[in-house]
Amino acid sequence: MPHAEPLHLKPILKEKVWGGRRLETYGKLLAPGAMVGESWELADLASTSPSGGGGESAHSAILGGSWDGCTLADAVRELGTDLLGGAALVSGGFPLLVKFLDAREHLSVQVHPSPEFAQANPGAALKAECWFVLDAEPGAVIYKGLAPGVDGRRLAEAIEAGTVPEVLNAIPAVSGEMHDLPSGTVHALGAGVLVCEVQTPSDTTYRVYDWAKEYGREGRALHVSEALACTLEDAPPAPTAAPDELGLHPLVSNAFYEVSLARGSVMLRGMSPVAVVATGGAVRGAGLDLARGSTALIPACIADGFELTASSGAVVARLPSR
DSSP states (O other): OOOOOOEEEEOEEEEEEEEESGGGGGTOOOOTTOOEEEEEEEOEESOOOTTTTOSSOEEOEEESGGGTTOBHHHHHHHHTHHHHTTOOOBTTBOSOEEEEEEESSOOOEEEOOOHHHHHHOTTOOOOOEEEEEEEEOTTOEEEEEEOTTOOHHHHHHHHHHTOGGGGEEEEEOOTTEEEEEOTTOOEEEOTTEEEEEEEOSOOOOEEEEOOHHHHTSOOOOOOHHHHHHHOOOSOOOOOEEOOSSSEEEEEEEOSSOEEEEEEEEEEOOSSSOEEEEOSSSOEEETTEEEOTTOEEEEOHHHHTTOEEEEEEEEEEEEOOOO
């Protein structure tokens, strides 16, 4: 059996009507003319939704090392707790999904099941996610939560009238800021924004607005009653940012993952698996050699005391220690 070592992962590219070409600047090989909205950097899903991942399974392939040619699912099965530590699988797969998102156009306004809704509806899975802004065009925004004073009744009226953007909280998209989006937060990635996304591996999505009139296209189905039943009215967390100094700087922490920004040489702590995304520049470590835009997974059994050097910044996502 191959031994535990950093697992370099091959991206899975997804064309989207709202996608663009900026992922080429992060080393992605885009087909001529392809408008790519998502690069799935770390994925281990037995199935995906037709409107999200395309309806098929998604298992990251491993590049190089003793696991070359295998999938992340193979490593999970063979390494077990050496890879996972105390983390539990989600629907049989690794409990994180990591992506790049390139929004040439607005993404649909949507909400994922709140914890209460998911608990009461077995077919629904909550989806906690966060966006680290890599690039943003002038004037670009992130739609995050309801505008001050707006409640569920006002949101329902806006859905009926087709004026949903008017009742959302639009926040300027700023490179280097992290946006935490707890499950139940109504949200949309605005046009002109490029992010690294860390999320739980689920995609139950309730859409309330699809920008059909703005882009002259046929809108997709809406899920009004479900969305209204699980939309959180409380303001979502404010964006966070790391200081300019070297070190490992926490950005988001919840029951599902902990995400930090690494600058310079840092030492990882804890017996849990760690995903490293080279968002700024090259990242190096023992058995770790990432070019900008590449991603690797460090198994739990070698994560504690693992030293890495991020020349220009890296997003580091780990599962909470149990």
